[in-house]
Every structure is written in C-alpha cells, then in structure tokens.
Amino acid sequence: GMMTAKLQPRMNLAYGHEYEIVLTQGIKDSNPNLSQNGEFLPLDQEYRYRFTTKVPDVYDLAGGFDLTPGGRGGVDIALYRDRENGRAYSYVAADIAGWRAVDVTDPTKPVVTYKVNYSYPPDTATPHTSWRFRGAAVDQETGILALTEWIYWNCADCGNFGYVSFYDVKSNPAAPALVGRERLAEEFSGVPSQAAIAGNYAYVTTISVGIQVVDINKAREAHQPGEAIAGYYDTMGAGYLSPNDVAILKGN
Numbered sequence: 001g002m003m004t005a006k007l008q009p010r011m012n013l014a015y016g017h018e019y020e021i022v023l024t025q026g027i028k029d030s031n032p033n034l035s036q037n038g039e040f041l042p043l044d045q046e047y048r049y050r051f052t053t054k055v056p057d058v059y060d061l062a063g064g065f066d067l068t069p070g071g072r073g074g075v076d077i078a079l080y081r082d083r084e085n086g087r088a089y090s091y092v093a094a095d096i097a098g099w100r101a102v103d104v105t106d107p108t109k110p111v112v113t114y115k116v117n118y119s120y121p122p123d124t125a126t127p128h129t130s131w132r133f134r135g136a137a138v139d140q141e142t143g144i145l146a147l148t149e150w151i152y153w154n155c156a157d158c159g160n161f162g163y164v165s166f167y168d169v170k171s172n173p174a175a176p177a178l179v180g181r182e183r184l185a186e187e188f189s190g191v192p193s194q195a196a197i198a199g200n201y202a203y204v205t206t207i208s209v210g211i212q213v214v215d216i217n218k219a220r221e222a223h224q225p226g227e228a229i230a231g232y233y234d235t236m237g238a239g240y241l242s243p244n245d246v247a248i249l250k251g252n
Helices: 216-220
Strands: 018-023 047-052 076-081 088-093 099-103 111-116 129-139 144-153 160-168 177-185 192-198 201-206 210-215 229-233
Touching: 088 129, 088 144, 129 201, 144 192, 144 201, 160 192, 160 201, 160 216, 177 201, 177 210, 177 216, 201 216, 210 216
Parallel strands: 076 129, 129 192
Antiparallel strands: 018 047, 076 088, 088 099, 099 111, 129 144, 144 160, 160 177, 192 201, 201 210, 210 229
C-alpha cells in the first residue's frame, strides 16, 4: 500500500536554494513483511526529488532605509503595539546612525515617523563624535522603551561613556519622548549593549562588568550618575566573560 513519510532536515534550509532528496534502497520496512517470509524489504528502487525553497517577500522603507554610508544597518529592534488604535511600531537601534521609530502597522509599507542621530558629522561613515545606539527593548505593559548608547570621540584620551535611556512610547509611539537616563560607564568597562525590561527594572549587558540593573523610576527622577543602578551581576567574576545578550523569562 501507499506509505507517507515526513522528512525533517537536520538544520535550517537557506532561502532560494535548490536541494535534492535521495531515498535509497537502504531504507527498509520497519516491520517484517509477512508475505515475504518475514523479510524487511527495501525500496524497489532509488528515488530522487529536487525542490527550491521559497524566497520571502522583503518590504523596505520608501526610498530605502537610509542609515549611513558604508552600508551600516540596524543592530537591534523592538516592537510595540498601541492597544488603543491597533497601530504597531518598531524601534530600530542603528549604531552610529542613531535610532528610528517606524510605523509597521502595514508591514508591506513601513514608514519612518521619527529619526534621531547625534553622531557628528551626522550620516557619515567615520564621524568625529560616535554616538552609537546599540540595543532596544520595549515593555508592552508600561509603555517604556529602553535604548542603550555608547558615546566616544575619535581622539586620544577622550574617554568612553555609556548610557541607557528611557522613552515614553505610550503617550506618543510615533515619536517617543525621553523621560529618563542613567550613566553606566565613563570608560570602556561598562559600555552597554543589549537590554531587557521587567516591571520597573531594566537589565543591561555591559562590557567587562556584567549585567547592570537599573531602577527605571529612579532614572526618571533628578539624580546623580549611578544612583539609579540598583545592582549588577558580575559575569566576569563568575567566569562567563562579558554577556552578549539578555532576555526576561516571565511566568513558570
């Protein structure tokens, strides 16, 4: 009779590539064939089938996502959906090109609604002042966006500064307002990368320090640098080196 088999690749297949499936005579019955004296019969012949994987549709911003010369693109992205009107927005950390708010309600027609670039000169591949937005995270419940920043000047002994900034996306998701900030580094040690938010706290991965925990409410108040840092996990001391990413697991 006819048999159906499900083939599961050992790894992900690439888009737009041709593959060949080969079923050899080394494939035999899983159960004895009673009509053939209990033998495990092989396929009657070798079978081959070629197929090409699909290429997904790509939707770009009108005129292209013009970030910086040299082809630099976004380095992180966070999504927020406005529950009152159903519109969806993505917030793109674009390294030395700043960051963008993009209306993605219609994913086939994304539109930039807000753009920030503090690097100087802006929109150049090698600015004198590099203001890098590196990580983005949004809390859907509180409507807070966290962006990590690494600021340095291309000169000797100018230092490195690292911040995590907080924006209110609930009031105006198309152009969120800055509502708080905390300094995480004055040198290379402590420069932030990725972030995650849980309740009133932001968890930020930082170079050579580990995961720094920032009290968001404190960061929104007037405070001295460092006062909003509620704690940290010394990944270096624990033998895990500098963390590359962080995620929050909610629930059990």
